Amino acid sequence: MRINLVTIFPEFFQAPLAISIPGRAAESGLVEYRVVDLRDHTHDRHRTVDDVPYGGGAGMVMKPEPFFEAVEALEPRGPVVLLSPRGRVFTHRDAVRFAVQPELTLLCGHYKDVDQRVADHLATEEISLGDFVLSGGEVAALAITDAVVRLLPGAIGDHQSAASDSFYEGPLLSPPSWTRPADYRGHTVPQVLRSGDHARIEAFRRELSERLTRERRGDLWARARERGLVDGSD
Ligand SMILES: C[S@@+](CC[C@H](N)C(=O)[O-])C[C@H]1O[C@@H](n2cnc3c(N)ncnc32)[C@H](O)[C@@H]1O
Known part of the structure; x- marks a missing residue:
C-alpha cells in the first residue's frame, strides 16, 4: 500500500518511518511512504501556508489552497483523512479498514486551525487521536501510520503476536x-x-x-x- 503524509514538517517523519516495523515494511516493499511538503504547493515568495482567521480571533489558520493542490498532485486512490480533534476517535477498526486500502492520505494541520473547506470538500473523513490537543497533526499521522502498517500481512514476523494484542x-x-x-x-x-x-x-x-x-x-x-x-x- 501507499501512505501519503501531507505536512509542513516533512523532516518530522524521516527517522520514525525508517526504523522498526514501519521501516522494515517499507524496505521490503509492503508500503511506500510519500511525504509531501505543503510549502511546495504555495505560489508566493514566502511559501505561505497560513493566514489570519475570518471574523478575527487568536491564532493563524492554514490556507486551503496548498492542501487542495497537494492532494490533487497525489491523485490518491483511498481515504483522505484530515487529522483533527473534532474527528471521530481512531480505533483498531479504522486501522483494519485503512490497511486493506491501496492508499491512505493523511493531512496534518498546525497552528490554530485548518480552513474548514479542507474538511468539507477535500478530506473524506476527520479523525482524532483522542480527547486532547496536539500542536500538529504529525504525531497523530505517525500513530495511525504505525497502527496500519503493522497490520499489513508480512509486516510483523510473528503474526500470532499481533493477533493476541489488545483490540485485535x-x-x-x-x-x-x-x-x-x-x-x-x-x-x-x-x-x-x-x-x-x-x-x-x-x-x-x-x-x-x-x-x-x-x-x-x-x-x-x-x-x-x-x-x-x-x-x-x-
Ligand atoms: C493546535 S491544533 C488545532 C486545534 C483546534 N483549534 C481545535 O481546538 O479543535 C493543530 C492541529 O493539530 C492536529 N491535532 C491536534 N490535536 C489532535 C488530535 N487530538 N487528533 C488529531 N489531530 C490533532 C490537527 O491537525 C490540528 O489542526
Missing part, C-alpha cells in the same frame, strides 16, 4: 506479560506461568484479561457482555 480479535484487553528473571528484587512472576501447564496458563491469562478490561475499560467490558463473550455477572 475482540473487546478484551491483552493480559500482561512477564519475562526472566523469575524473581526481581523480591517481585516474583506468577507461579502458574512457570508451571508448564498450558491449560492453567491459558485460564490464568483469560482471567487477567477479563479483570483488567472490567476494572479499566467499562465501555469494552459492556461490549464483551453484549456479545456474550464474558460471564454476565460483574
Whole structure:
C-alpha cells in the first residue's frame, strides 16, 4: 500500500518511518511512504501556508489552497483523512479498514486551525487521536501510520503476536506479560506461568484479561457482555 503524509514538517517523519516495523515494511516493499511538503504547493515568495482567521480571533489558520493542490498532485486512490480533534476517535477498526486500502492520505494541520473547506470538500473523513490537543497533526499521522502498517500481512514476523494484542480479535484487553528473571528484587512472576501447564496458563491469562478490561475499560467490558463473550455477572 501507499501512505501519503501531507505536512509542513516533512523532516518530522524521516527517522520514525525508517526504523522498526514501519521501516522494515517499507524496505521490503509492503508500503511506500510519500511525504509531501505543503510549502511546495504555495505560489508566493514566502511559501505561505497560513493566514489570519475570518471574523478575527487568536491564532493563524492554514490556507486551503496548498492542501487542495497537494492532494490533487497525489491523485490518491483511498481515504483522505484530515487529522483533527473534532474527528471521530481512531480505533483498531479504522486501522483494519485503512490497511486493506491501496492508499491512505493523511493531512496534518498546525497552528490554530485548518480552513474548514479542507474538511468539507477535500478530506473524506476527520479523525482524532483522542480527547486532547496536539500542536500538529504529525504525531497523530505517525500513530495511525504505525497502527496500519503493522497490520499489513508480512509486516510483523510473528503474526500470532499481533493477533493476541489488545483490540485485535475482540473487546478484551491483552493480559500482561512477564519475562526472566523469575524473581526481581523480591517481585516474583506468577507461579502458574512457570508451571508448564498450558491449560492453567491459558485460564490464568483469560482471567487477567477479563479483570483488567472490567476494572479499566467499562465501555469494552459492556461490549464483551453484549456479545456474550464474558460471564454476565460483574
Ligand atoms: C493546535 S491544533 C488545532 C486545534 C483546534 N483549534 C481545535 O481546538 O479543535 C493543530 C492541529 O493539530 C492536529 N491535532 C491536534 N490535536 C489532535 C488530535 N487530538 N487528533 C488529531 N489531530 C490533532 C490537527 O491537525 C490540528 O489542526
